[in-house]
Amino acid sequence: MNGSRLDDFLALSRAHPRELAPFQEALPDGSRVQVWDSGVLCIEPAVPGNRDLVLSSGIHGNETAPIELCERLLNAILSGRLPCRQRLLFIFGNPAAMNLGVREVEENLNRLFSGAHARGDRHNHERERAARLEQYVTRFFQARDGVERLHYDLHTAIRPSAYEKFAIYPFTHGAPYHRRQLAFLCSAGVDTILLAHGPTTTFSYFSARNLGAHAVTLELGKVMPFGQNEAGRFAAMECNLEQLISEPDWQPPVLDLNRIRVFRVCQEIIKQSEQFCFHFSDAVANFSTFPAGTLLAEDGAQQWFVREREEAVVFPNAGVAKGQRAVLMVTAAELSADMLD
Ligand SMILES: [Zn+2]
Numbered sequence: 628m629n630g631s632r633l634d635d636f637l638a639l640s641r642a643h644p645r646e647l648a649p650f651q652e653a654l655p656d657g658s659r660v661q662v663w664d665s666g667v668l669c670i671e672p673a674v675p676g677n678r679d680l681v682l683s684s685g686i687h688g689n690e691t692a693p694i695e696l697c698e699r700l701l702n703a704i705l706s707g708r709l710p711c712r713q714r715l716l717f718i719f720g721n722p723a724a725m726n727l728g729v730r731e732v733e734e735n736l737n738r739l740f741s742g743a744h745a746r747g748d749r750h751n752h753e754r755e756r757a758a759r760l761e762q763y764v765t766r767f768f769q770a771r772d773g774v775e776r777l778h779y780d781l782h783t784a785i786r787p788s789a790y791e792k793f794a795i796y797p798f799t800h801g802a803p804y805h806r807r808q809l810a811f812l813c814s815a816g817v818d819t820i821l822l823a824h825g826p827t828t829t830f831s832y833f834s835a836r837n838l839g840a841h842a843v844t845l846e847l848g849k850v851m852p853f854g855q856n857e858a859g860r861f862a863a864m865e866c867n868l869e870q871l872i873s874e875p876d877w878q879p880p881v882l883d884l885n886r887i888r889v890f891r892v893c894q895e896i897i898k899q900s901e902q903f904c905f906h907f908s909d910a911v912a913n914f915s916t917f918p919a920g921t922l923l924a925e926d927g928a929q930q931w932f933v934r935e936r937e938e939a940v941v942f943p944n945a946g947v948a949k950g951q952r953a954v955l956m957v958t959a960a961e962l963s964a965d966m967l968d
Contacts, residue, residue: 654704658711666719667763670704670711676875679714679771681764681778681840682868686737686830688724692847692856693781696865699858700872710873716767718760720830723752728852730785737780737844738951740833741826761833768838777808778834778842779868783850785944788913790888792864793819795844797832803968808841810882811871816863817845819914821941821957824892846913884964890914890957893935898945898953899926905945905954914939914957924953 651661657673666685682700684693701717703709719725723732732752739757768776794817796804809820826832834842847861858865870877903926907917917923917940921933935958943954 654711655707656710658704660705663763663766664759666722667760668701668717669767670715670717672712672714674712676713677773678775678777678871678875679716679768680871681716681718681767681834681842682781683718683720683760683778683830684781685722685725686720686780687730687735687782688721688726688732689728689730689852690781690783690850691853692783692851692861693845694719694725695853695856695858696781696847696861696868699865700868703869704872709869712875713872714767714770715872716763718763720760721753721756723756735947735951737782737830738828740830741828741836743828760830761837764834765838768834768840776834776838776840777871778831778840780829780831780842780844782844782846783848784846784913784942785850786910786913787849788846789939790819790914791848791860792817793821793846793913795821795823795829795831795846797827797829797835797842797844798823798825799835804962804966805841806882806967807879808843809887809962809967810879811867812843812845813882813887814863814879815867817847818886819888819890820962821955822889822891822960822962824895882967884962887962889960889962890939890941891960892955893938893958894931894956895952896924896931896954896956898947898949898951899929900949902927903945903953905943907940907943909943909945911940911943913941923956 653659659671661669663669682697684697697717704711721736734751734753736753736757739753744754744757794812829844831842831844834840905924906922916937917933919933919936922930924931938956938958941955941957945953947953
């Protein structure tokens with residue numbers, strides 16, 4: 628592949644919202660590389676394996692570590708160091724926000740999927756982007772049937788976390804949880820799994836629900852500026868992704884349920900007005916626990932309490948827009964063998 632076009636692509640995917648003119652080139656091993664849009668690049672081996680993989684990062688523009696991880700994988704493939712044997716779609720989610728070093732330009736992109744981008748009469752950068760990302764993922768997965776569809780949406784959290792790396796497994800509508808997916812996550816150092824309790828407007832839920840993909844949202848640690856992330860902390864994930872991309876027959880080690888910690892969502896607290904406030908410190912880490920009966924938040928006359936024996940907070944943010952989720956409350960859960968496929 629022409630190096631200058633790759634540089635153009637990477638520069639644009641990181642630093643420029645402008646669209647790149649579509650182009651297509653071939654790698655020495657016969658793989659076809661197509662840029663579909665700014666920050667959207669599809670690689671198709673001449674003889675692809677049986678897993679189609681979407682790797683998305685930068686859905687929140689300041690979550691730099693996953694963007695850097697995906698850039699390393701992409702560079703390794705394009706330079707010939709890493710053979711690509713699976714169809715692969717790289718998505719750098721929000722180049723405009725990445726360019727500004729912010730989480731979002733106007734709206735949280737990860738609340739705009741499953742058609743939410745078209746609800747109401749707002750028009751903005753993130754809504755337009757969500758609509759296009761839905762189309763790209765649909766086009767990518769629907770290009771062929773009968774293969775496993777995987778989507779890893781890579782994020783980092785705003786705050787510290789009692790469990791540094793965790794996955795949010797989208798609501799399955801009663802379908803079993805995928806054993807190999809959990810095994811992959813566990814061997815990639817993601818040993819805490821949060822089971823979602825209902826439909827959402829996140830990217831991973833969209834791919835799971837609409838396209839039958841095994842999709843998860845991954846939180847890989849705390850947000851740092853570009854260049855200040857320690858690659859070593861993501862080594863296990865990077866190594867697993869390299870295996871998945873380059874070895875069609877690769878399988879993660881067999882899942883040991885004793886090695887994963889599972890939570891289920893038990894309440895979702897929605898901000899109703901500007902009076903909304905938490906009754907715990909703003910600096911609290913994800914998965915900090917509170918006993919039954921604790922007053923968690925207030926909004927005018929409304930109050931929220933811990934209802935289970937013990938609940939933990941995930942993603943508390945009193946600064947969200949009205950009508951948005953201010954915090955997820957989770958409680959420890961069991962994943963038994965009969966809940967797996
Ligand atoms: Zn994020």
